[in-house]
Amino acid sequence: MITLPIMDPTAPLWSPYLAGAGIGILLCFAMLLSNRPFGCGAAFTGVAGMIESLFKGKKQVEGKDYFKEFPLRVDWQWMFVLGIIIGAFISTLLSGTFQITWVPHTFATVFGDNPLIRLITAIIGGALVGVGARWCWGCPSSHGISGIPQLSLASFVAVACMFAVGIGAGLFIFRVLV
């Protein structure tokens, strides 16, 4: 394989245009070989359902309307999300930038470097992202990277809402609140 200098796997970062183009090509392969757009949110629901069934029993969880519509089993999207974790890990291993961190830099400069505060914030934010991603049936990967190229109206509207509210809330939190 020809490796261009700009595609050096040991470099910590590539141009976002190059990485983005690579993602666009991957999307084409996902649609061609798997007949599927990208998506990550539903896999989390599946894992949540699996965990719940450990406590309540599989029958009761599978009886819920949601899991009747989206059956509870290890599917393509679970493997896709697992792959993202592995792919990002490989990328940082190759560039030697893998590092265990607890509080991101931007967060620490504003809210301090107490990991507990960051964990609580991340759990609250994560719960809202989880509810929102299911509520509108998508996330920036599915609506943004997969739905907009298919010219889906719902995807354009969803991504506009995500970023408009995200930018508004971000500016409020980091520029007004503190």
Place this chain on the structure above:
Amino acid sequence: MFENLYKNQQIQLVLGLLLGIGFGFFLQKGGVTSYDVIVGQLLLTDFTVLKLMLSAVIVGMIGLHIMKQFGWIKFHVFRGSIGSTVIGGCIFGLGFAILGFCPGTLAGAIGTGQMDALFGGAVGMLIGTGLFAHFYPAINKKFMDRGVFPVDTIPELLGIPSWIVVVVLVVLMSGFLYALEMLKL
């Protein structure tokens, strides 16, 4: 085009894993598995996220439409509504700003060693998606069918052929990226 391949579940699981590995690799190399980069985008100080997303959209849009034209693939588009798309997107946006990741970049962040993504963000996502699944019947009944959109796609909405929309969007998005570079953002 590959109907038999779609039916082979084992191969599909392997393909899902391989495509995920590629996606995670590109997300990390593109810089968007970092909380600082994503929050920088929401604060409009760092445009890496938009640069990566728009390049993926431009390449994907051209590729998908060519493959569709050849009859190789079918599109997966569904009808949105105010009650689902708008409300869900807004809840997501609020969480996006607080968490600093979306579900895909959260998975990538776990792979790069960001423990707040694993023990905070992922735990929160499990709680949120679990709650949604639990209350799905009520949410479905009260919200999802409110203000259903009249059409599925932009070309249907505007009443013009898809290829014109593709060309216009490619020009607009490329122009936007060019402007970002000119402004050194």
